[in-house]
Amino acid sequence: MFVQVSRRRAVSRTVAVVAVIVILVVAGGGYYYYTTSYVPATTTPIKIGVVIQESGFLALAGVPGLTAINIWANDTNAAGGISGHKVQIIAYDDASDTSKVPALIQKLISVDNVDYLVTLGTVDTAAAMPVASQSGKILLGLFGTNANAGINYNKFFQAAPIGPDPNYDQVRGYFELAASINPKPQTVAFVAVQNDFGQQCSIGGAKAAAVGGFRIVDNETYPPTQTDFTSLMQKVKSTNPDIAFICSYPSDSVGIVQASKGVNFTPKLMGGGMIGPQFTALEAALGKSLQGIVTFAYWVPEPTLNFPGVNSFILRYEAVANASGAAAFDPLGYLYPPYSYAAMQMLTQAIQGCNCFGNNDQLGTYIHGHTFTTIGGNMTFAASGEWSYSRVLWIQYQNIAGASVSAFSGPGHQVIVWPAAYKSGNLVYPFAGWSG
Amino acid sequence: MALDLLLESIATGLLIGGFYAALSVGLTISFGLIDIANVAHPAFIILGAYFALALSQTFGIDPIIAGLLLVAPFYVIGNALYLFYSNTFERRGESSLAGLVLFFGLLILLEVGMATQFGVGLKALYSAYGSVAVSFGPLLLPLRFVYSFVAGVAAVIALELFLSRTFRGRAIRAVAQDAQAVSLMGAKPETIRLIAMGVSIATAGLAGGLVLAVGPISPYQDRLLIGRVFAVVVLGGSGSVVGALLGGIVLGISENIATIYLGAGWSLAVSAVILLLVLALRPSGILRR
Amino acid sequence: MASNQSVLSIENLQAGYGGVRVLHGVSMTVKERSVTVLLGTNGNGKSTLLKCLAGLVTPDAGSAKLSDDGAGVELAGMHPYEIVEAGVSLVPDGRRLFPLLTVEENLLMGAFKKSARKRHKENLKSMGELFPVLRERKGQLAGTLSGGEQQMLAIARALMSNPKLLLIDEPSLGLAPIVITKLMSTIKELRDKYGLTILMTEQNLPQAAKIADWGYIMVHGKIVFAGDAQQIHDNELVRRYYLVG
Amino acid sequence: MKRNLAPMYLLVSLAFGAILPVFYKQPYFYFASYIVLQYVALSVAWNLLGGYGGYLNFGTSAFFGVGAYVSAYLFNSLGIPEVIAILAAGAVSALFGVLIGYSSLRLRGVYFAIATLAATTLVQSIVLNTPALGSAVGLYIRFPAAPAIYGNLIELLFVAMFGISVVSIGLSYWIENSWIGRGLMALRDDEQAAETLGVPTFRLKLYANVLSGFLMGVVGSLYPLYIGYIEPYSIFDLGISFNVFVMTFIGGIGTWQGPIIGALVLGSIQQAASVTVTSQYNLAVVAAAMLVFGIFSPGGLKGIFSRLFGKRSTGTVN
Numbered sequence A: 001m002f003v004q005v006s007r008r009r010a011v012s013r014t015v016a017v018v019a020v021i022v023i024l025v026v027a028g029g030g031y032y033y034y035t036t037s038y039v040p041a042t043t044t045p046i047k048i049g050v051v052i053q054e055s056g057f058l059a060l061a062g063v064p065g066l067t068a069i070n071i072w073a074n075d076t077n078a079a080g081g082i083s084g085h086k087v088q089i090i091a092y093d094d095a096s097d098t099s100k101v102p103a104l105i106q107k108l109i110s111v112d113n114v115d116y117l118v119t120l121g122t123v124d125t126a127a128a129m130p131v132a133s134q135s136g137k138i139l140l141g142l143f144g145t146n147a148n149a150g151i152n153y154n155k156f157f158q159a160a161p162i163g164p165d166p167n168y169d170q171v172r173g174y175f176e177l178a179a180s181i182n183p184k185p186q187t188v189a190f191v192a193v194q195n196d197f198g199q200q201c202s203i204g205g206a207k208a209a210a211v212g213g214f215r216i217v218d219n220e221t222y223p224p225t226q227t228d229f230t231s232l233m234q235k236v237k238s239t240n241p242d243i244a245f246i247c248s249y250p251s252d253s254v255g256i257v258q259a260s261k262g263v264n265f266t267p268k269l270m271g272g273g274m275i276g277p278q279f280t281a282l283e284a285a286l287g288k289s290l291q292g293i294v295t296f297a298y299w300v301p302e303p304t305l306n307f308p309g310v311n312s313f314i315l316r317y318e319a320v321a322n323a324s325g326a327a328a329f330d331p332l333g334y335l336y337p338p339y340s341y342a343a344m345q346m347l348t349q350a351i352q353g354c355n356c357f358g359n360n361d362q363l364g365t366y367i368h369g370h371t372f373t374t375i376g377g378n379m380t381f382a383a384s385g386e387w388s389y390s391r392v393l394w395i396q397y398q399n400i401a402g403a404s405v406s407a408f409s410g411p412g413h414q415v416i417v418w419p420a421a422y423k424s425g426n427l428v429y430p431f432a433g434w435s436g
Numbered sequence B: 001m002a003l004d005l006l007l008e009s010i011a012t013g014l015l016i017g018g019f020y021a022a023l024s025v026g027l028t029i030s031f032g033l034i035d036i037a038n039v040a041h042p043a044f045i046i047l048g049a050y051f052a053l054a055l056s057q058t059f060g061i062d063p064i065i066a067g068l069l070l071v072a073p074f075y076v077i078g079n080a081l082y083l084f085y086s087n088t089f090e091r092r093g094e095s096s097l098a099g100l101v102l103f104f105g106l107l108i109l110l111e112v113g114m115a116t117q118f119g120v121g122l123k124a125l126y127s128a129y130g131s132v133a134v135s136f137g138p139l140l141l142p143l144r145f146v147y148s149f150v151a152g153v154a155a156v157i158a159l160e161l162f163l164s165r166t167f168r169g170r171a172i173r174a175v176a177q178d179a180q181a182v183s184l185m186g187a188k189p190e191t192i193r194l195i196a197m198g199v200s201i202a203t204a205g206l207a208g209g210l211v212l213a214v215g216p217i218s219p220y221q222d223r224l225l226i227g228r229v230f231a232v233v234v235l236g237g238s239g240s241v242v243g244a245l246l247g248g249i250v251l252g253i254s255e256n257i258a259t260i261y262l263g264a265g266w267s268l269a270v271s272a273v274i275l276l277l278v279l280a281l282r283p284s285g286i287l288r289r
Numbered sequence C: 001m002a003s004n005q006s007v008l009s010i011e012n013l014q015a016g017y018g019g020v021r022v023l024h025g026v027s028m029t030v031k032e033r034s035v036t037v038l039l040g041t042n043g044n045g046k047s048t049l050l051k052c053l054a055g056l057v058t059p060d061a062g063s064a065k066l067s068d069d070g071a072g073v074e075l076a077g078m079h080p081y082e083i084v085e086a087g088v089s090l091v092p093d094g095r096r097l098f099p100l101l102t103v104e105e106n107l108l109m110g111a112f113k114k115s116a117r118k119r120h121k122e123n124l125k126s127m128g129e130l131f132p133v134l135r136e137r138k139g140q141l142a143g144t145l146s147g148g149e150q151q152m153l154a155i156a157r158a159l160m161s162n163p164k165l166l167l168i169d170e171p172s173l174g175l176a177p178i179v180i181t182k183l184m185s186t187i188k189e190l191r192d193k194y195g196l197t198i199l200m201t202e203q204n205l206p207q208a209a210k211i212a213d214w215g216y217i218m219v220h221g222k223i224v225f226a227g228d229a230q231q232i233h234d235n236e237l238v239r240r241y242y243l244v245g
Numbered sequence D: 001m002k003r004n005l006a007p008m009y010l011l012v013s014l015a016f017g018a019i020l021p022v023f024y025k026q027p028y029f030y031f032a033s034y035i036v037l038q039y040v041a042l043s044v045a046w047n048l049l050g051g052y053g054g055y056l057n058f059g060t061s062a063f064f065g066v067g068a069y070v071s072a073y074l075f076n077s078l079g080i081p082e083v084i085a086i087l088a089a090g091a092v093s094a095l096f097g098v099l100i101g102y103s104s105l106r107l108r109g110v111y112f113a114i115a116t117l118a119a120t121t122l123v124q125s126i127v128l129n130t131p132a133l134g135s136a137v138g139l140y141i142r143f144p145a146a147p148a149i150y151g152n153l154i155e156l157l158f159v160a161m162f163g164i165s166v167v168s169i170g171l172s173y174w175i176e177n178s179w180i181g182r183g184l185m186a187l188r189d190d191e192q193a194a195e196t197l198g199v200p201t202f203r204l205k206l207y208a209n210v211l212s213g214f215l216m217g218v219v220g221s222l223y224p225l226y227i228g229y230i231e232p233y234s235i236f237d238l239g240i241s242f243n244v245f246v247m248t249f250i251g252g253i254g255t256w257q258g259p260i261i262g263a264l265v266l267g268s269i270q271q272a273a274s275v276t277v278t279s280q281y282n283l284a285v286v287a288a289a290m291l292v293f294g295i296f297s298p299g300g301l302k303g304i305f306s307r308l309f310g311k312r313s314t315g316t317v318n
Helices: A002-036 A059-078 A098-111 A122-135 A166-179 A196-212 A230-238 A250-262 A280-290 A310-323 A337-354 A360-369 B002-033 B041-059 B063-088 B096-118 B143-165 B167-177 B179-184 B189-214 B222-236 B241-261 B264-281 C046-054 C080-086 C103-110 C114-118 C120-130 C132-136 C147-159 C177-194 C205-211 C229-234 C236-243 D005-023 D027-050 D060-077 D082-104 D109-128 D153-176 D179-189 D191-196 D201-227 D238-252 D258-276 D281-296 D300-308
Strands: A046-052 A087-093 A116-120 A138-142 A156-158 A187-193 A215-222 A243-247 A294-297 A372-374 A377-379 A393-397 A414-418 B133-136 B139-142 C006-017 C020-031 C035-039 C061-068 C071-074 C088-091 C165-169 C197-202 C214-219 C222-228
Touching: A046 A059, A046 A098, A046 A122, A046 A337, A059 A087, A059 A116, A059 A310, A059 A337, A087 A098, A087 D258, A098 A116, A098 A122, A098 D027, A098 D201, A098 D258, A116 A122, A116 A337, A122 A138, A122 A156, A122 A196, A138 A337, A138 A360, A166 A196, A166 A243, A166 A294, A166 A393, A166 A414, A187 A196, A187 A230, A196 A215, A196 A243, A215 A230, A215 B264, A230 A250, A230 B002, A230 B139, A230 B241, A243 A250, A250 A280, A250 B139, A294 A414, A310 A337, A337 A360, A337 A372, A337 A377, B002 B041, B002 B139, B002 B143, B002 B167, B002 B189, B002 B222, B002 B241, B041 B063, B041 B096, B041 B189, B041 B222, B063 B096, B063 B143, B063 B189, B096 B222, B096 D238, B096 D281, B133 B143, B139 B143, B143 B167, B143 B189, B143 B241, B167 B179, B167 B189, B167 C103, B179 B189, B179 C080, B222 B241, B222 B264, B222 D109, B222 D238, B241 B264, B264 D082, B264 D109, C006 C046, C006 C197, C020 C035, C020 C046, C020 C061, C020 C197, C020 C214, C020 C222, C035 C046, C035 C177, C035 C205, C046 C080, C046 C088, C046 C165, C046 C197, C080 C088, C088 C147, C103 C120, C103 C147, C114 C120, C120 C132, C120 C147, C120 C177, C132 C147, C147 C165, C147 C177, C177 C197, C177 C205, C197 C205, C205 C229, C214 C229, C214 C236, C222 C229, C222 C236, D005 D153, D027 D060, D027 D153, D027 D201, D027 D238, D027 D258, D060 D082, D060 D109, D060 D201, D060 D238, D082 D109, D082 D201, D109 D238, D153 D179, D153 D201, D179 D191, D179 D201, D191 D201, D238 D258, D238 D281, D238 D300, D258 D281, D258 D300
Parallel strands: A046 A087, A046 A116, A116 A138, A138 A156, A187 A215, A187 A243, C035 C197, C035 C214, C088 C165, C165 C197
Antiparallel strands: A294 A393, A372 A377, A393 A414, B133 B139, C006 C020, C006 C061, C061 C071, C214 C222
């Protein structure tokens, strides 16, 4: 009897506690809504809501991306804002945890009342898409592949110059480059990491190989936690491909280069969709081993890519990177920052040109219909929100003197060998083997 | 050719196994012997890697040597960690699982701390032997893993000698079996655990040097190691450092053989199946004591 | 044989677990070079007394003084490892060996305290002489020994610390009569040959009485009888407890 | 007579959850609360085996992920209605629980925990190597039409997750006070003793694991609709399993209230920290909160609540 009374009281007390918590949360949310939605009417700032990876695995992309956005905001405000409106960045860290993205995006939309949204990476952008598309706000995606495939949101725009058919356009150049060689190589071996980038790269590669008439003699995938690549590269070597096509993430890229060199795997063309060599720390770690390897880039300090403003941006970016003391991110930073900045420039120009601040539909239509001049070159967009043309560059590491940052900085080390329009040097072919 | 490949994969798997053993052997002591499920152990390894990087760059020494230099300071860190743990959890008489909350919190704090102190990007050290392979008969073995294998095996041997030949070492093994009886032998169980945790974290310092010698490092890399190090500890039979070496080798070789015959994409699945099978058939690990 | 010098004097010791009082003011002495047996059936507090002496249970009141060449060391309130340092070693109830250590490693664990470490080699040798079976099985895991061998090992392990006073909790428990006989003669030998002072608890009167110099009977946490070997043998109370019912 | 109050609480709570979106419209609240409630349901489900039985499952994300993938595949690729997909997800996840249970529940505690970790890796690997499930590329979820009752999908998802949480809590309360719960607690305290007393230990553990797996699968089955895109790394994230363990632990393991309190408190802190501390330090705040709760609340927050409310512990039922 006593026990039952006690138990009942326990139930009611717990329910009371739960109810109090629920009320507090609801009230807190409401209060927050009330306080943050109040904005003085006269000097309305343009609010940019950013959900980005400041911590977790993808912070190595998120932090440089956010830094570039902040540099843009400073530049813009120093110049008096956009059409008289100051810009304000509201950024939340999703800690590389996708499940946090929808709520954060929604907070930006309905509590912070931002005007435009920015995310980074395929997974987070795809997770932001349902919420963003319902709100009808412009969503800028930095560096994702096919993130709009699920919803086909017409106000999504991709910063990276990949092209209208992302999987294919990302890697097409490598195979066109290979096809242009005389005598044309016939066989290719694929090695791809098991993540969204690696697999999309591999899918695009398969299509490009078919278009270019290459036979895939080996198709390897490996998990991102792969410890060593010696066995894998021995296996690949044993299939004796004419060219290698590697889709890898930064750490793996290092392991693959080291293992390939170790087992003396020397296809006629070595490289592919490798992320990693673009990072300064890894360039320095690999040193001369990178010599001759071909990989993609979006921007490199070659004279053919001297778009207006890009060099001064790079200098400012390096200053910020160095000022952060701990060298918090890549000091040279050619992969993520220029296009993060360029996407924001595009937004500035669109808002100014359209003169339709506050009307997302109009702005979306305007962006689709115009060309923007940015530090990343001319941006135009296809219906999917990807760039309407591909400007993925293929570079070959040449003239690498040693293993230091200076051995890679400046022009002449990452020589653009494709496409012809931006070419800054000739492909050294066949792959000369491993040095250094 | 196929036979060559198989031999090659076994040989490099063996080397990787030594590397895994070096990563896991400290956990064998904390988790296997003194019942402290330190999930933050891999975070300490990465911390060691960053310190090794700083040492290597400052003094121009090899990362493995730098890792050796870290053994003493990390021993002290381990002592401090134990004192904190025992004062907050153990003394309350709660199970070691209560400590998981502490160690998981610590894991996150270490990650954030490393990210802010050392940057979120990748760091790597240029090493002259990074992409060198040595021939061994028909086999080509990656030199950086040869070195880390040697270091890992040396660490295992040193620990095995410590645990079986010294009074303190034996007491560490004994305290896992019966702490009260240990106190009846004139040893203070808390002190023994303090030593054990010091040794455990000291190995993380060395392992950090090896991780740096093997590839690039980043602040959140510890997450990639958690599953593997616990698998190695359990495969080997928790509490057995020689078992950790065997567990590491089994894992290394099976991952490599899976790479050759099924594709590397299946290697994690294969090692998970092996772990599950070992648990089903010999729950106390390969080396049952 | 036994001298009149007392090694241990217990006075009015009270102890218990939580709210349950087990020892209600126990007083007794243990003379040098004697075998003192604490008799009593299960649940009367014998083990608790030994645990108090070894530091595993902290007494609520009273004292237990170890005389160390005139100077007295108060055991009550000391930690187990300090008590070992002071020269008291307990062979616990259920032996509490380290089953996954070898016989030799168990013995070496017994020599953990600093003063014993220096002498561990010679002690190991004398244990081999005292218990030849342990020498034969020194590489075997302790968990695989028979019950009698385990008891021998437990005693030998406790001796490795060179104690002045050896406490043995129910050595005969669970052993076959023939093994018990052998064990008792070994304990006797410890006193006779090595001059050790031994306090042991027992339920098995006939076996224990053979080697005991002094005996105490404990009932419900109180000493109800004390006497020398002959008195134990003749006592009515002892008879009632052990020979009848 | 007094027992009958529990169903009433259940119904009142369900009604509260169902009506809330009619009156309160801030969508951010529903997006954030959904994740908190998801953790409530997962923690309550986890507690069935982990709390009462003492068998720690570190494969929460595997059950959750199986649910997510089954529902995404059925709903997305085969066009099967959501409700059926959700139940099927729960069923498959429960079946997964049977498999894990038969293969691993005979293991001692720590080894069971490791086995569940290995099982998570295995399931993740299988998905990574299965093109039909999107492999590493992931699956984009077809966006279902806005529901008739509520203005938008998130409100419906919130109501559904609220309902799942409440039902899980009801089940957990019922189990705690039934022979199953008593048997589990007995085996947690001393499995051999429980066995000799005639408690069917293995069967009870299996029941708990299957029910727990079913609930986790159902919780997971809604997630694709919430996130819009699933891929193996975020779905089978070890962080989910750790979160659930930590929440249950700091709330008060082995009581039906503990996981609710823990998930509400820590889950809310996680959500709040990510929007108030807008830098990577938000994780440090969460970690610090974990440490503080872990260190200063023996017996979990539930213990603190009990003391604050000055009531006799409910745990001392004989």
